[in-house]
Amino acid sequence: ALTFEDEFFKAVARRSELAGQAVRIARREGLRGEDGKRRALELIANPTDEMWESAFDYARYATFQRPLGEAASKVSAFTQALPATKAILPFVRTPTNLFKFAIERSPAAPLLKEWRKDFAAGGAKRDIAIARSIVGSGMGALMSQLAIEGKITGSAPRDKNRRALLMADGWQPYSVKIGDKYYSYQRLDPFALTIGAAADMATLGEGMTEKQREKGAALVWASIIGNLSNKTWLSGVSDLLAAVDDPERYGGSFIDRFVGSALVPTGVAQIARTIDPTMREADSTTDYVRSRLPGLSDNLLPKRDVWGRPIQKEGGLGPDMMSPIWTSTEKADPATWEAIRVGATINLPKDDESLPPEVMDRWKALSGRTSHQWVSELIKQPEYRDTDTEGQRKAIAHIMKAARDHSKANVVSGVPMPTMRPEKGQRRRKAAEPAPLPPGFELER
Numbered sequence: 001a002l003t004f005e006d007e008f009f010k011a012v013a014r015r016s017e018l019a020g021q022a023v024r025i026a027r028r029e030g031l032r033g034e035d036g037k038r039r040a041l042e043l044i045a046n047p048t049d050e051m052w053e054s055a056f057d058y059a060r061y062a063t064f065q066r067p068l069g070e071a072a073s074k075v076s077a078f079t080q081a082l083p084a085t086k087a088i089l090p091f092v093r094t095p096t097n098l099f100k101f102a103i104e105r106s107p108a109a110p111l112l113k114e115w116r117k118d119f120a121a122g123g124a125k126r127d128i129a130i131a132r133s134i135v136g137s138g139m140g141a142l143m144s145q146l147a148i149e150g151k152i153t154g155s156a157p158r159d160k161n162r163r164a165l166l167m168a169d170g171w172q173p174y175s176v177k178i179g180d181k182y183y184s185y186q187r188l189d190p191f192a193l194t195i196g197a198a199a200d201m202a203t204l205g206e207g208m209t210e211k212q213r214e215k216g217a218a219l220v221w222a223s224i225i226g227n228l229s230n231k232t233w234l235s236g237v238s239d240l241l242a243a244v245d246d247p248e249r250y251g252g253s254f255i256d257r258f259v260g261s262a263l264v265p266t267g268v269a270q271i272a273r274t275i276d277p278t279m280r281e282a283d284s285t286t287d288y289v290r291s292r293l294p295g296l297s298d299n300l301l302p303k304r305d306v307w308g309r310p311i312q313k314e315g316g317l318g319p320d321m322m323s324p325i326w327t328s329t330e331k332a333d334p335a336t337w338e339a340i341r342v343g344a345t346i347n348l349p350k351d352d353e354s355l356p357p358e359v360m361d362r363w364k365a366l367s368g369r370t371s372h373q374w375v376s377e378l379i380k381q382p383e384y385r386d387t388d389t390e391g392q393r394k395a396i397a398h399i400m401k402a403a404r405d406h407s408k409a410n411v412v413s414g415v416p417m418p419t420m421r422p423e424k425g426q427r428r429r430k431a432a433e434p435a436p437l438p439p440g441f442e443l444e445r
Contacts (some may be wrong), residue, residue, distance in 0.1 A: 105136020308368015
């Protein structure tokens with residue numbers, strides 16, 4: 001199927017390039033009107049060797065199949081010689097050409113040898129090279145402005161707490177926001193690389209000091225590297241580098257993904273995600289393999305957001321199995337955005353090895369729900385609104401600790417946890433009223 005698609009678009013590109021060349025040749029010969037049309041048709045029917053060579057080169061360019069340079073060729077030869085490395089870096093030629101395509105449409109275009117060659121050739125090649133750089137740079141500037149306005153998102157914030165809160169509210173990285181819905185553009189390469197880099201350059205500075213922001217070149221490179229590390233065709237390399245850099249933290253997860261991907265094909269894993277959209281905890285390689293198998297993944301405990309709710313994927317635009325555009329809906333939760341505004345830390349209880357995993361999961365769920373109700377009630381209090389930001393942050397921290405202690409006491413003592421949503425066969429209950437603030441809580445002005 002991929003070969004058929006590749007050859008189809010190569011044929012379209014060849015035909016397009018032949019027609020363009022034929023018209024330009026006819027114009028250079030001084031032919032206009034019907035005479036020019038007849039001459040162009042003659043050239044298309046009987047192209048010269050130079051026309052064929054240019055047409056085939058453009059077809060490879062349009063399908064990202066141009067031959068690799070010296071450095072990339074060595075990488076490709078290495079993966080061919082050691083097939084096992086394909087699991088980490090499955091593709092070399094197409095990603096390299098995708099990257100060059102994006103660079104050509106940026107202010108950095110003169111860094112590419114191919115762009116300099118076209119510029120030096122003059123004529124139509126120079127015009128097209130300049131047009132690609134100028135139009136691409138203009139589109140990048142437009143994307144940066146849209147990112148500043150919040151209509152396009154880039155990479156997730158580096159601050160772990162802020163990132164978790166945004167994700168809990170439905171925020172999605174590398175997406176276009178329309179209304180309260182996020183639509184991912186991350187898989188829409190080659191344009192996604194340009195859009196993502198522009199969005200990152202506009203938003204990465206939010207978490208940096210003034211001194212770091214002054215280093216503009218570092219910001220540009222950080223945005224490009226961060227964007228590339230999120231690409232599916234480079235995820236294996238970024239995972240490997242993370243595992244090598246911090247094996248204790250990332251080594252186990254890298255092995256889990258490596259083995260899981262080898263044992264369970266991606267198509268099967270996609271079916272499992274469609275049937276069970278809830279993200280699952282995988283504490284071992286066996287669990288990770290189970291999470292990719294239909295019918296077995298739902299036996300694992302769910303991953304939970306900072307408010308204790310199971311994390312679920314909403315699916316894609318169109319059929320989930322085939323859609324490259326993931327979606328997410330913004331919740332616009334007041335408690336979440338207040339925590340973001342004041343910089344309060346919102347998190348679930350840390351794993352306690354003395355508790356069974358099922359009990360630990362119940363504690364996280366109840367703690368998250370309780371803290372959300374208490375924080376929602378807290379931010380409505382007049383005393384809270386009259387307090388400065390530091391006092392508000394301390395008040396939320398006090399609430400979080402009280403919620404963890406209160407919920408742990410209930411879970412350990414065996415008090416049933418309220419159902420967060422009806423199971424199959426149960427009638428839907430009315431949402432519980434927010435719990436009162438913890439006893440003895442007093443806000444310091």
